[in-house]
Amino acid sequence: MISAARNHPGYWAFLLHRLSGLALVFFLPVHFWVLGTALDEAAFTGFFAWTAHPLVKLGEWALVMLLAVHLTGGVRLLILEFLPWSEGQKARIAASFGLALLVGAAFALGLV
Amino acid sequence: MTALDELEIRVWRGAADGHYQVFRAPRRANQTVLDVVSWIQREADPSLSYRFACRVGVCGSCAMTVNGKPRWTCRTHITKVAKDGRLTIAPLRNLPVIRDLACDMAPFFEKWRRARGRFEAAISRDDPLVPISPDSLERRAADAAVECINCAVCHAACDVVGWRPDYLGPAALNRAWVAWNDLRDRDRSAVLRAANAGAGCGNCHSHQSCAEHCPVEINPTRSIAGLKRAGLLALLRGSL
Numbered sequence A: 001m002i003s004a005a006r007n008h009p010g011y012w013a014f015l016l017h018r019l020s021g022l023a024l025v026f027f028l029p030v031h032f033w034v035l036g037t038a039l040d041e042a043a044f045t046g047f048f049a050w051t052a053h054p055l056v057k058l059g060e061w062a063l064v065m066l067l068a069v070h071l072t073g074g075v076r077l078l079i080l081e082f083l084p085w086s087e088g089q090k091a092r093i094a095a096s097f098g099l100a101l102l103v104g105a106a107f108a109l110g111l112v
Numbered sequence B: 001m002t003a004l005d006e007l008e009i010r011v012w013r014g015a016a017d018g019h020y021q022v023f024r025a026p027r028r029a030n031q032t033v034l035d036v037v038s039w040i041q042r043e044a045d046p047s048l049s050y051r052f053a054c055r056v057g058v059c060g061s062c063a064m065t066v067n068g069k070p071r072w073t074c075r076t077h078i079t080k081v082a083k084d085g086r087l088t089i090a091p092l093r094n095l096p097v098i099r100d101l102a103c104d105m106a107p108f109f110e111k112w113r114r115a116r117g118r119f120e121a122a123i124s125r126d127d128p129l130v131p132i133s134p135d136s137l138e139r140r141a142a143d144a145a146v147e148c149i150n151c152a153v154c155h156a157a158c159d160v161v162g163w164r165p166d167y168l169g170p171a172a173l174n175r176a177w178v179a180w181n182d183l184r185d186r187d188r189s190a191v192l193r194a195a196n197a198g199a200g201c202g203n204c205h206s207h208q209s210c211a212e213h214c215p216v217e218i219n220p221t222r223s224i225a226g227l228k229r230a231g232l233l234a235l236l237r238g239s240l
Helices: A009-037 A041-050 A054-082 A089-111 B033-044 B106-114 B137-145 B153-157 B159-163 B169-180 B188-195 B209-213 B220-236
Strands: B006-013 B019-026 B063-066 B069-072 B086-090 B097-099
Touching (some): A009 A089, A054 A089, A054 B220, B033 B086, B069 B153, B137 B169, B159 B169, B188 B220, B209 B220
Antiparallel strands (some): B006 B019
C-alpha cells in the first residue's frame, strides 16, 4: 500500500523522542537492580569496578545522550502544547537536539 | 533515465488491492501532474478514474499521492516533482480507494461533522450584525486557519489517522479551531467538547506532517495545539 511521507524534521524529532524513551524504559529496571546491590557492599563495589571498563563508559555516555535527547525533546513538546504557538518549530527542533548534543559533549569531556 | 521528451508514469489501478500500470506521456515545458493524468485519461486509457474540478487550486478535489507525497496535482509542476521524468501517482492514503486515483471522501467529511466544524448562529438574519474586530485574538486565530480547501492532503499525511482511523484528523480539527474562535457561534463550548472527545485533538503527536504538506500553508498542528490548550483551560474551569 501507499507509505507515508515522513522525511521531515517533525517526524525525525518524534522518532528520536520515541526511540530514546523506549531505550530508557529498558534501562530503568537495570538501574533499579544496580541500586538494589547497594545493600550488599561487596556486590556494589564489584559493580563499580566494572564501570571503569571503556565500553561501559561509552554506554554511560549513550545513556546521558538518551536522557538529554528525551528531556530536551519533551520540553519542546510541552512548550508546543502549553504555551501560545510560535512559528519556527523546525528551529526549535534543531535547538533542542543541539542542546542535547552539548550535554553529551560536556559529559564526554568529563569522562576522559 | 527516460527520453527528454517523454515521461514514464506509474499509475495506481483498481481499489485497495490494485496494482501500478505504466504509461508514457509527452513531456511539455509547462505541465502539471493533473495535466499528465488528464492526458493519460484522454489519450491512453479512458477508463482511468480520478477527480478534479477547478484546476486552479481552489476546489481541493484533485489531491493524490505523487512520488510518495500527498499533493494538490493541479498546482504541482512536473519540473518540481519529476526531474528525471519518472512519476508514481497513487490515491491518497488513509481513505478508502474507490477506483484508481479516486478516494471515497465520505469518512473525511464525516469527521468534520463529528468535530462540530460548522457555524451555528446565535442570532437570526433579522438581528443587527455583531461587530468583530479584525485585530481581536480570536479573529486572527480564525483567519490563520480558515482558508482550508478540504483537499485531505493533511489527512493523508497524518500518521495518527493511519494508526487510529477514527481520529478526527488535522482538517476537521483545524475547522473546529475556526468554529471555536468564531465569537458569533451560539454554543462554542460544544465545539470544544467535540474536538476534545475520545478520538479528538488529544491524540495528535505533533509530528507536523499536516503542516509540512498543506498546499495552502495552513498549520493544522497549531490549530490542534490551540484546541488542546483551550480544552485544558476549560477542564480546569470545570466548563468542558
